[in-house]
Structures are given as structure tokens and as C-alpha cells.
Amino acid sequence: MATAPAILPKLSVTLSSVIGWRHEAELECLHPDLPLPGAAAGGFPRGRITEIAGHASSGRTTVLQRVLSAATRRGEYCAVVDGGNAFDPVGAAGAGTELDALVWVRCSGNLEHAVKATDLLIHGGGFGVVALDLCDIPARELRKIPLSWWYRFRRAVEGTDTILLLLEREPMAKACASLIGEMRREEAGFRGERRVQWLAGARFRFTARKPVGREPEARLESEALDMSRGAEY
Amino acid sequence: MYACIHIPKAEPSAQEVLVAMASMFSPQVEEAGQGTVIVSIDGLQRLMGPPNQIASEMARRGAERGLMGNIAIAANPDTAVLAARHLRGVTLIREGEERERLGQLRISVLPVERETAEVLERWGIRTLGDFCALPEAGVVERLGAQGLALWRLARGQSTRPLRAGAVETSYAERMELDHPVALLEPLLFLISRLLNELCERLKSQSRATGEIRLTLELEGGSEHTRILQLPFATRDARALLKLMQLDLEAHPAGDAVRAMRMELAPVEPRIVQNGLYAPPAPEPEKLELTLGKIRGLVGEGNAGSPEVLDTYKPDAWRMRATPPGVQTLVHEEKAESGVRMGFRYFRPALAARADVRQGAPVRVAAAGVAGQVVECSGPWRGSGEWWSPEQWEREEWDVELDNGGLYRLYSAGGRWFVEGSYD
Numbered sequence: 001m002a003t004a005p006a007i008l009p010k011l012s013v014t015l016s017s018v019i020g021w022r023h024e025a026e027l028e029c030l031h032p033d034l035p036l037p038g039a040a041a042g043g044f045p046r047g048r049i050t051e052i053a054g055h056a057s058s059g060r061t062t063v064l065q066r067v068l069s070a071a072t073r074r075g076e077y078c079a080v081v082d083g084g085n086a087f088d089p090v091g092a093a094g095a096g097t098e099l100d101a102l103v104w105v106r107c108s109g110n111l112e113h114a115v116k117a118t119d120l121l122i123h124g125g126g127f128g129v130v131a132l133d134l135c136d137i138p139a140r141e142l143r144k145i146p147l148s149w150w151y152r153f154r155r156a157v158e159g160t161d162t163i164l165l166l167l168e169r170e171p172m173a174k175a176c177a178s179l180i181g182e183m184r185r186e187e188a189g190f191r192g193e194r195r196v197q198w199l200a201g202a203r204f205r206f207t208a209r210k211p212v213g214r215e216p217e218a219r220l221e222s223e224a225l226d227m228s229r230g231a232e233y
Numbered sequence: 234m235y236a237c238i239h240i241p242k243a244e245p246s247a248q249e250v251l252v253a254m255a256s257m258f259s260p261q262v263e264e265a266g267q268g269t270v271i272v273s274i275d276g277l278q279r280l281m282g283p284p285n286q287i288a289s290e291m292a293r294r295g296a297e298r299g300l301m302g303n304i305a306i307a308a309n310p311d312t313a314v315l316a317a318r319h320l321r322g323v324t325l326i327r328e329g330e331e332r333e334r335l336g337q338l339r340i341s342v343l344p345v346e347r348e349t350a351e352v353l354e355r356w357g358i359r360t361l362g363d364f365c366a367l368p369e370a371g372v373v374e375r376l377g378a379q380g381l382a383l384w385r386l387a388r389g390q391s392t393r394p395l396r397a398g399a400v401e402t403s404y405a406e407r408m409e410l411d412h413p414v415a416l417l418e419p420l421l422f423l424i425s426r427l428l429n430e431l432c433e434r435l436k437s438q439s440r441a442t443g444e445i446r447l448t449l450e451l452e453g454g455s456e457h458t459r460i461l462q463l464p465f466a467t468r469d470a471r472a473l474l475k476l477m478q479l480d481l482e483a484h485p486a487g488d489a490v491r492a493m494r495m496e497l498a499p500v501e502p503r504i505v506q507n508g509l510y511a512p513p514a515p516e517p518e519k520l521e522l523t524l525g526k527i528r529g530l531v532g533e534g535n536a537g538s539p540e541v542l543d544t545y546k547p548d549a550w551r552m553r554a555t556p557p558g559v560q561t562l563v564h565e566e567k568a569e570s571g572v573r574m575g576f577r578y579f580r581p582a583l584a585a586r587a588d589v590r591q592g593a594p595v596r597v598a599a600a601g602v603a604g605q606v607v608e609c610s611g612p613w614r615g616s617g618e619w620w621s622p623e624q625w626e627r628e629e630w631d632v633e634l635d636n637g638g639l640y641r642l643y644s645a646g647g648r649w650f651v652e653g654s655y656d
Contacts, residue, residue: 034572057639061575061656075512075559086577086653089539089550095573099539101559103520104552105527106535117527117536124523126515135577135656161513188633190608198610199631201574202639202655222574224631224655 027178030128030163032066037218040179040208044163046128049154049173051166054183056135059204060167061088062222063183064131067165069096076128079103079121083114084136103127111141115149122156122164130157131165134172142172150176171209180210186219199224234284235395236274237313238291240302243268250298253403257437258291261397263310268302269318271310273395288323307331311391315342331389336362343383349376361387402438404431405496413452413489417481420449420490425474427495432470435499441466444498445473451488459484464555465517466503472518479525483533514558521555545617546625547652548578575656576641582650587642594630594642599651604634612644631655 029043036043044050044067052060064080071078073096080087085106093099103121107114111134118132134142150173157164166173171180184207189200201223208216238255240247251270255262259272274287281287284306291304305316308328315335316324319342326334338361340353352375358364364387372384385391406427414420424447435441443466449457459480467473515523527536538556542549585599595606611630618624627645629652634640639655 055637056654057637057656059575059656061577062572063575065575066572072559075514077514077556077558084577085580087539088548088576088578088653090541090548091573091576093541095575098559099541100557102538103524103556104537104539105531107531108535110531113530116530120523120526124515124519126513126520128512185637185639188608188639190610190633192610197608199639199655220572222572224574 028161030067030071032063032070034063034066034206034220035218036181036206036208038208038211038216040181040206041218044165045178046161046163047158048178049150049157049164049166049176050179050181051168051171051173051177052181052183053168053171055169057185057202058183059185059202059206059220059222060135060183061086062204062220063181063206064133064165064167065092065095065097067129067163068092068102068131071128071163072098072101074128075101077101077103077126078129079105079127079131081105081107081114081118081121081130081132083107083111083132083134084109086136087133109137111137111145115145118153118164119156122153122160122162125160125162127162129163129165131167134166134168137168139169142168145172147174147176150174177210179208182207182209189224234274234306234308235271235310235313236284236287236291236304236306237265237269237271237310237317238295238300238302238304239314239317240268240300243300243302247300249403251295251300253434254291254294254298254300256402257294257434258287260438261395263396264398265310265314269314271313271395273397274306284325285323288325292323307389309389309391310393310395311386312389315386318342326389332362332365332387335387335389336360336365340364343386345383346379349380349383352376402434402499404434404440404442404499405494406430407492407494409492410490413491415489417478417485420481420493421474421478423493424477424495425470427493428470428474428477431495431497432468432473435468435497438499439502440499441468441502442473442497443500445477446496446498447477448494449486449490450492450494451486452491453488455488457484457486457488457490462554463521464557465521466500467518468502469518472522475522476525479522479529483529517555524555545615546623547615576653577656578653579651582643582652585642585649585651587644587649594632594649597632597634597640597642597649597651602634602638602640602651602654604636604638606632607635608633611642 027045029045031043052063054060068078085108087104089099105117118130121130153164154176184205186203186205188202190197191200192198204220206218206220252262255270255272261273263271265271277287281290288304288306303317303321305313305324307313307316307326312326312331316326319338340358372380408427443463445461447459451457461476461480524536534552537552537554539550540553583599585597587594588596593609609630609632612628614628616626627643630642632640632642641652643650643652
């Protein structure tokens with residue numbers, strides 16, 4: 001009698017042909033060259049929604065800058081829809097982002113404008129990354145966003161090479177996102193003695209909430225400034 | 234072959250339109266008097282077909298511009314002019330048919346001097362046909378070189394070249410409206426006509442445009458001028474119309490429009506060669522339209538591409554209208570090994586109250602940011618532009634609060650601010 005492991009592949013093919021399940025082809029990913037854990041280690045999938053959630057000073061913007069740097073250095077156009085006008089272009093350029101390939105939309109706290117602008121950019125096409133930064137939008141406003149909007153975004157990026165990267169305090173797209181990461185800060189790196197010390201960097205922890213793998217957490221070490229080059233400002 | 238277009242009793246204002254229309258067929262245009270132009274149509278047959286089709290196309294374009302006249306095509310410019318000025322409609326004269334086609338014209342159509350005209354009158358020469366019948370030797374003997382030139386002209390044997398002037402094609406058009414238009418939709422319909430006309434002109438001269446200037450003359454006597462500067466050269470009338478629509482929606486005229494003038498600045502067309510392995514990028518026209526729509530939402534100056542300014546002043550940047558794009562793939566290799574910590578600005582900076590002990594902040598309170606300072610570094614003093622009204626001077630602190638947040642504070646002029654958070 002055939003064993004279960006032997007039957008399963010046949011069952012899968014039969015079910016696929018009868019029910020019409022789609023076998024999702026392996027997705028191309030953008031690698032931001034960060035030590036991300038588990039399934040996220042492959043990078044952020046193209047044509048999908050990725051969510052990075054966390055509170056203030058949890059490392060979300062560090063991840064965003066890294067993604068923008070990785071994409072623009074490949075010659076891809078990127079867009080940042082900035083809900084709270086918080087984006088730092090000088091810092092992004094210092095982190096390696098090619099500003100000549102970056103579109104920045106400042107929404108001054110208007111959630112509706114941010115969502116519409118994101119929709120226009122995705123449908124305009126041609127972007128490697130469209131980042132929607134909702135970190136500074138109050139949570140009570142974000143919770144009013146219907147789930148259907150996220151489904152609409154998911155359908156809009158499917159089949160394209162665009163990564164829709166959401167930055168927020170807590171996950172909003174949830175089931176519509178293919179990758180959800182939660183970030184928190186572990187330690188701030190003040191170096192030197194009390195009278196003369198500087199902020200050298202911080203250590204963040206990235207936890208992959210979706211998809212869940214064997215090792216869902218990883219540590220990110222970041223640096224504030226390269227003191228050997230002198231002050232940036 | 235040469236084509237002559239003659240507009241009888243043409244007004245001076247029609248001459249510019251006539252020359253512009255003729256230059257759509259050939260860069261070599263001779264102005265042979267008010268209302269008369271001659272163009273060489275050699276080489277046009279491959280584009281437009283036989284001479285009769287070329288003439289039909291000329292007639293069609295002339296009718297579109299309100300130019301009603303005669304068109305003649307002949308083997309030399311002078312014959313074409315004679316035929317266009319004195320034969321109605323469209324006339325095609327093949328080489329060798331000149332005597333037959335022009336023979337019935339009166340002798341007065343030739344540019345004869347008074348003395349010569351009297352001589353020809355006494356001889357009973359009434360038509361070009363009569364004149365052509367005279368022997369060449371006799372014409373030379375009795376009328377001299379001038380008479381010979383006239384004789385050859387009558388026979389269609391003139392050999393002069395086209396005296397083409399330097400035609401500076403104008404890419405400007407003015408339109409007066411029958412009645413003032415207040416609504417945008419009908420105004421756009423009229424703007425579309427102007428745009429199509431000017432884009433056709435650009436296309437005929439293998440040019441494109443990078444700037445549109447639209448001046449609306451309003452009913453109150455004032456003018457409303459909009460200048461669209463494009464980051465790319467184009468002659469796509471549809472895309473330009475859409476950009477103009479977005480601009481006029483954002484900057485309405487405020488009064489009914491009674492006339493409008495549009496001018497396109499000509500530039501070399503853009504030549505694009507897409508690399509086989511180049512990453513995808515937004516199409517320039519689509520990107521400009523998308524940004525135009527977004528600017529309609531968030532306001533001018535809030536959508537574009539940032540550019541860092543060459544100054545030590547913090548948060549110094551300016552917004553460009555469009556991302557210029559990365560010309561070459563500069564960095565394909567791995568990014569720099571260090572991970573730069575991100576920073577988020579509060580714009581404007583949050584006014585704060587700070588309790589200071591031994592020169593360092595120990596407690597901070599601002600809108601949304603408050604707590605005891607657990608760790609801090611500073612002061613980091615900075616200043617600049619002391620020679621200008623924009624001079625700045627401040628002391629910065631990086632602080633960790635007991636709520637876990639990492640912030641940058643600064644004090645300037647005795648006041649404290651929370652500039653942003655490290656994230």
C-alpha cells in the first residue's frame with residue numbers, strides 16, 4: 001500500500017488540476033544586505049507588500065534607507081510617500097541612496113493624500129520600491145483604513161517588479177502582506193566617557209512575523225555617524 | 234519639381250501662416266511676393282506620393298488654416314508661379330507641357346517693361362502662346378536679353394534656382410475666441426487645437442519642445458500666463474494637454490478667456506536607446522503626469538526629487554520637479570558594510586522645555602516627546618552663514634529618554650527644540 005509521503009505529491013497535482021490552485025512561482029526579491037532572519041533573509045519580494053512595524057527609534061527608517069540604497073544603486077527608481085514629512089534626504093544620501101532616482105511626496109499628515117499618492121505611483125509603474133511611511137500618522141486614523149484598500153494595493157503591485165514597503169507602528173495590511181517584520185530597539189550605543197561621549201549607533205532586533213520560519217529573529221547593528229570622518233553637520 | 238501656393242488678396246497676417254504651412258513640406262521656401270510661396274517638392278514623392286497627392290495635401294492643410302488659393306506644380310519655379318497666380322485651383326504641369334498649359338494666358342502676366350509691352354502690342358502679341366511662337370533669334374535681335382528672358386519664361390524654360398530664404402519656423406500661435414470662455418473644459422478643447430497644430434509643426438521640422446508658454450488674455454483686460462517646463466523633450470500633444478490641464482486646474486485663470494497665445498520652445502528631440510539589461514524605469518511622460526496629479530493633491534513643492542545642498546546647515550535640501558535619473562549604474566557591487574542609522578525629522582522642530590543640570594539636559598518635554606534623559610552626548614556646536622541673514626548657530630544633543638526613544642535636541646537663541654528621532 002502506498003505511504004502518505006508517496007501519495008502527497010500526486011494528491012497535490014490532482015487537486016491543482018481539479019480545483020485550479022495556482023503554484024506561485026518563486027518571487028524575485030530585493031536584497032537590502034541586512035542580516036534578516038528566516039524567510040526574510042532572501043530579501044523583500046517584488047510584486048508584494050512588505051510591512052515593517054515598530055515604535056519610535058525601533059530601526060524602521062534604518063531598514064527603509066537600506067532598501068532605498070540597494071534599489072537605487074541598481075538603477076531602479078524609488079518613491080517615498082512620506083505621511084508625516086519626516087524623511088531625511090541628507091541622511092538617505094549619506095546611507096547610499098541615489099537621490100537622482102528618488103521621488104519624495106510630502107503629505108503633511110494627510111492620510112488620504114498619502115494613500116492616493118501611493119496608488120498613483122504604483123499605477124504609474126516603473127518603480128522598484130514604493131515606500132509608504134505612516135509612522136507619524138496617529139494609530140486611530142490608520143485603523144479606519146478599510147482592509148479592502150490593502151487588497152487593492154496588493155492587486156496593484158502583483159505582477160509588477162514593485163515592492164510596496166509599508167512603515168508603521170503596528171501591522172495594518174496583515175493578510176495582504178507577504179512579509180511582516182516587527183522591530184524594536186535593544187540598545188543605544190553611547191561610547192566614550194560621561195563628559196565626552198557620542199551616540200555611535202544602536203542595536204535593533206528584527207522579528208519576522210510572516211512568514212514564520214525556524215529563526216524568526218535577527219539583530220541589526222547600526223551606526224549613527226562615522227566619527228573618523230568628522231561630523232556630518 | 235516645384236510647388237507654388239498663391240493666396241489671392243492675402244492679408245499681411247496670412248503670410249506668416251502661409252510660410253509656416255509651406256515649411257511643413259520643405260525647409261526650402263521662397264517667398265515670391267505677398268501671398269505667394271514656392272517650395273521644392275523633390276524627395277516628397279517618397280513620403281506623400283505623386284505630385285497630385287502632394288498638391289491635395291497642401292490644399293487640405295491650407296484649408297485647415299483658412300488659406301484658400303491656388304496650387305501649381307511645375308518643373309521650374311517661375312512656371313509654377315505663373316500657373317498658380319493665373320490658373321485657378323490645382324494645376325500640374327509636366328515638363329514639356331508648359332507652352333500648351335500656359336499658352337492661353339495674356340501677355341500681361343509677364344513682368345514686361347512698358348516699352349517692351351508697347352512693342353509686343355504693336356506686333357499683335359496677345360497671349361503667351363503668340364509670344365512663344367516667335368523665333369528666338371528675332372526676339373533677341375528686337376528685344377535684347379530682357380526679351381529673351383521673357384520668351385524663355387513664357388515657354389517654361391526658366392532655369393533659375395529656388396531663392397530659398399532662411400525660414401525661421403515659428404512655434405507660436407494666437408487664437409481669438411468668438412466669445413469669452415470661462416469653463417476649463419471648452420478651453421482645453423481650444424488649447425488642444427493649438428497644441429496639435431504646433432506639435433505637427435515640430436514634427437515636420439524634426440524638433441521637440443521642453444517648454445510651453447500659454448498666455449490667456451482675460452475679459453477684464455489682464456493676462457494669465459502659465460509656463461510649463463518639462464524635464465524631457467517631447468512632441469506628444471496628448472501628454473502635453475494633460476499636463477496643461479493639471480496645471481490650469483491648480484492655477485485657474487480667474488476670469489473668462491477672450492484670446493490665447495501659445496508658444497513652444499523648440500529643442501532637439503530626445504534619442505533614447507534602452508539597454509537590454511537596464512532596470513525598468515517610469516516613462517518620462519507618465520512620470521511627469523503622475524507627479525502632476527500628485528502635486529494637485531499635496532501642493533506644489535511637496536512632490537519631486539530631493540537634492541542635497543552644499544552647506545553644513547542641517548536638513549539642507551531643495552525639491553527638484555522631477556528625478557533626473559541615474560545615468561549610469563555606478564554601484565552594482567555590495568553596499569558599504571556599515572549600516573547607517575536612520576533619522577526622522579519633526580518638521581517643524583518641536584518646541585521643547587528642557588531641564589538642564591551641569592550644562593546637560595536631564596529632562597525634556599515637548600508635544601509627543603517627554604521623559605527623563607537616561608544618556609546624552611553633546612553639546613555638538615554648529616554654526617554657519619554668519620555673513621548672511623540666514624546665519625545659524627546652535628548646540629545639539631543626542632539623548633536617550635527613559636521611554637526608550639533616541640532623539641536629537643538642539644538649543645538656539647536660548648530656546649530648546651526636539652529636531653527628530655533616530656529610528
